[in-house]
Amino acid sequence: MSGLASSDSGQIVFVIDDDPAILEALDSLLRSVGLDVSCFGSVAAFLDAPRPDIPSCLVLDVRLPGKSGMDFQKELAGSQAPLPVIIMTGHGDIAMSVQAMKAGAIDFLPKPFREQDLLDAIAAALDKDRSRRAHMAELDALRARLATLSDGERDVVAQVVLGRLNKQIAGDLGVSEITVKVRRARAMRKMQAGSLPELVKMIDRLAAESSARGH
Template identity: 60%
Template sequence: MDRLQATVFVVDDDVSVREGLDSLFRSVGYAVSAFASVREFALLRRPDMPSCLVLDVRMPGPSGIDFQAELAGLNDPIPIIFLTGHGDVPMAVRAIKAGAVEFLLKPFREQDLLDAVRVAIEKDEVRRRDEAALAELKARFVTLTAREKEVLAFVAQGRLNKQIAADLGLSEVTVKVHRGQVMRKMGAATLAELIRLADLISGKGQAVR
């Protein structure tokens, strides 16, 4: 990971905390943007690069927990690390179950926070790679003809060439030609890989790593 290409966003109403975190993250090479409230952060047009959010739990206005739920409702996947000055186990459990990377109690060890940020940035990088791979796969799918898409759908169901030929009223040789074209266009080297790619497009498969 190139830390110069990753940004840590900090939201905390305590200016001394914001300044301290800004200094800490910059000292290890991250870009940092700090805000006094979730509303200030929400107005930001974030750069398209790996990032994470270090978020205070209790602040004037919406709490960090409330903002986590708001981001989830907007399908905003930015990884979140919570900081709090109050030990609240139920709140921590709620935050972690909702997808938070970490829930740290102030005062925290700087290394614990840096480790959490590293994990969060890596998580965001993986998500971005997966989304890019899926977008490329969908772009390949668009290049298939209507007949090739039909053949792919049958292949994904585990149908044999002769069965597909009977279903579509084609010769088995013609089905083999279509399947070969589908594999070439989709970038699949084997039948098993083609089936996996078809599942990815349909949302049934696991993201490409």
């Protein structure tokens, strides 16, 4: 249970099941391995509750009153902050498990399941959410640094990452080569890039992210 033994409370497991007996049991089991747990009887109750902005995952029963687990899973997968989902079911068939996995479920657990399968799935789900959050945080930081560049610096960076020489850039922008060198050094410092390849990589990541959002 590596990765689960943390009791730093920096992560939380959400559970949605309409059977109180299952909720109580899961609550106790997950707390016994040091996880923070928050239980809900329906999707609506889950959506109404405030959610802390920390690594988290959702253990979701398929058969629920109101919105079904499968529908909610699809909805989450298409949202801005996709929460990793583990599906539980009392009457699972192969078709349903394929559907759940295709929609991006971490695991599909037919009741009654082995506790280790659930704990492994939760560990994987929390890891996934943690790395997604780290990735997003990194991008946010890069975007913030990029915002600190002046227009002149940004123009120089845009040319530099295309592999053009200082002299060519100076000619294009109508400034002296010294000015280009100064702006380039200042941009590198602001972006916290140790080398030209590093700066290129940063700009590529930001470009990839914005084009991914564009879709």
